[in-house]
Amino acid sequence: MSFDVPDDCRYLESHEWVRIADGTATVGISDFAQDxxxxxxxxxxxxxxxxLSKDEDFGVVESIxxxxxxxxxxxxxxxxxxxxxxxxxxxxxxxxxxxxxLVEVEPxxxxxxxxxxxxxxxxxxxx
Amino acid sequence: xxxxxxxxxxSRGTPYAPHTPETTAAMLSAVGADSEDDLFDIxxxxxxxxxxxxxxxxERATRRHVEGLLGRNDDLTEFLGRGHxxxxxxxxxxxxxxxxxxLTSYTQYQPEVAQGFLQALFEYQxxxxxxxxxxxxxxxxxDAATALGEAATLSQRVRSVSGDxxxxxxxxxxxxxxxxxxxxxxxxxxxxxxPTDDANADLDGLEAALDDDVAMVYAxxxxxxxxxxxxxxxxxxxxxxxxxxxxxxxxxxxxxxxSEPASVGADVVVGEAGTLGVPAAYGTxxxxxxxxxxxxxxxxxxxxxxxxxxxxxxTYTLTLQTREQHIRRERATxxxxxxxxxxxxxxxxxxxxxxxxxxxxxAESCVTEARDLAERLDVVEGxxxxxxxxxxxxxxxxxxxxxxxxxxxxxAEAGYAVHAVGEHEIQVCVTETTADDADGLVAxxxxxx
Numbered sequence: 001m002s003f004d005v006p007d008d009c010r011y012l013e014s015h016e017w018v019r020i021a022d023g024t025a026t027v028g029i030s031d032f033a034q035d036x037x038x039x040x041x042x043x044x045x046x047x048x049x050x051x052l053s054k055d056e057d058f059g060v061v062e063s064i065x066x067x068x069x070x071x072x073x074x075x076x077x078x079x080x081x082x083x084x085x086x087x088x089x090x091x092x093x094x095x096x097x098x099x100x101x102l103v104e105v106e107p108x109x110x111x112x113x114x115x116x117x118x119x120x121x122x123x124x125x126x127x
Numbered sequence: 128x129x130x131x132x133x134x135x136x137x138s139r140g141t142p143y144a145p146h147t148p149e150t151t152a153a154m155l156s157a158v159g160a161d162s163e164d165d166l167f168d169i170x171x172x173x174x175x176x177x178x179x180x181x182x183x184x185x186e187r188a189t190r191r192h193v194e195g196l197l198g199r200n201d202d203l204t205e206f207l208g209r210g211h212x213x214x215x216x217x218x219x220x221x222x223x224x225x226x227x228x229x230l231t232s233y234t235q236y237q238p239e240v241a242q243g244f245l246q247a248l249f250e251y252q253x254x255x256x257x258x259x260x261x262x263x264x265x266x267x268x269x270d271a272a273t274a275l276g277e278a279a280t281l282s283q284r285v286r287s288v289s290g291d292x293x294x295x296x297x298x299x300x301x302x303x304x305x306x307x308x309x310x311x312x313x314x315x316x317x318x319x320x321x322p323t324d325d326a327n328a329d330l331d332g333l334e335a336a337l338d339d340d341v342a343m344v345y346a347x348x349x350x351x352x353x354x355x356x357x358x359x360x361x362x363x364x365x366x367x368x369x370x371x372x373x374x375x376x377x378x379x380x381x382x383x384x385x386s387e388p389a390s391v392g393a394d395v396v397v398g399e400a401g402t403l404g405v406p407a408a409y410g411t412x413x414x415x416x417x418x419x420x421x422x423x424x425x426x427x428x429x430x431x432x433x434x435x436x437x438x439x440x441x442t443y444t445l446t447l448q449t450r451e452q453h454i455r456r457e458r459a460t461x462x463x464x465x466x467x468x469x470x471x472x473x474x475x476x477x478x479x480x481x482x483x484x485x486x487x488x489x490a491e492s493c494v495t496e497a498r499d500l501a502e503r504l505d506v507v508e509g510x511x512x513x514x515x516x517x518x519x520x521x522x523x524x525x526x527x528x529x530x531x532x533x534x535x536x537x538x539a540e541a542g543y544a545v546h547a548v549g550e551h552e553i554q555v556c557v558t559e560t561t562a563d564d565a566d567g568l569v570a571x572x573x574x575x576x
Contacts, residue, residue, distance in 0.1 A: 042424060047286055060458070067449040069458070
């Protein structure tokens, strides 16, 4: 089974991804992570305005077989939260890098990206 | 007789515990601990290092001794309320709840073998949902006070609310407040009061106390002084205006008659469910906890859900356990992942036995019995009852010309227990279990007032 690992993201070993565009960081969980979890039934997220610290948990993803904390790949202020997931948590399974995004963050320090796994390194980790 | 004295390194077990010194040693060796003391690491200041001083006696001698102790209790006819209420528990409750399928020290949660019990708990939850008009009830907490504590911590967790102040009426019973403060201490919730006026919530005072950092407003109906709170809708609106949760304290008998909590904007309903199915002599019954579906994931304690098995039959199982500490440890919604299943079962049986009409009749009698007794005490020289010109439920406050404490003590001498709640105020509670003793109480008040 091969998993989708987009080249425009960086990754945490705990399977979160972050994508920077126009100074905004979008955060989610990887295709591998959603497959491991199985059907996602609930997502608990922070509120806009909350501060995230890199490597600290900021939310919870619950599936029919597990509950997992989600860790921040980057520090910063939450600018948007994917409220659609409240009603449709299955988007995490269906489109983890698109409609299943979790939060948007205004990064405190984009230099933190250098500590993250490249797509190649993350592929190596999960294969 | 078994010798319970413990030599060094010997098991702490009793003849009733399954662990022999050999099995204990095997377990210690498996986890790599030298001794039980080493494994449990109990801090010295709190470790018990004494003898229990329990002498062994035969069953017959023990029974005689305990009966002698019980005989020393005052045998008073109790007109006491303020949170503990005695309603007649029909024989069917004892009979059914004592069936061996139900009566076990181990709560039956395994759906493969406990469908009957799980269904009974589901019925209990459904009954509370019906009585409150809210969406989700758990299958019980320890008591009304812990349910209130859980509501306070829930209010801190839900995303639609921010802040860490909880407002309670100044008349809140001391014991309830103490439990709430214990709960509030860890998560840093501040418990503050708002004033009451003539036993109703003082809306101006409440509004003055409200701010955007209030997470929850708590009110009771009936109030601690037995009155029906007249400002529930306004309290709900005020809480809503400040994005605070509105938590209402009540009980299933009162709910049969009083306005539905959902209709006055209650977000959480807590209270003593043990007013049904459990005698007051149990000290406390079990707490009810009901809330809106929005907060489903934040509900503390156990929830029974209905599902279907693979052949399409309706089945019951504990659900959403990921909220609970045996799954999520420190990230759980609450450090309670138990309930009072057998008491909830008794409540469900009692409620089912009464049915909606029977429950309503019982609730109406709580209004009329209290009203009639207050009227009779009001004509006694030196007594005015009730203090509040209001509808009452089960209990009321009466003013006494003599100091209330002296009246209380003299009534106890005469065989009747009431509360002294103020310098010149006694509180009297009457239900169907004491209605027949009302004549005696009135006569005694005539003597001592």
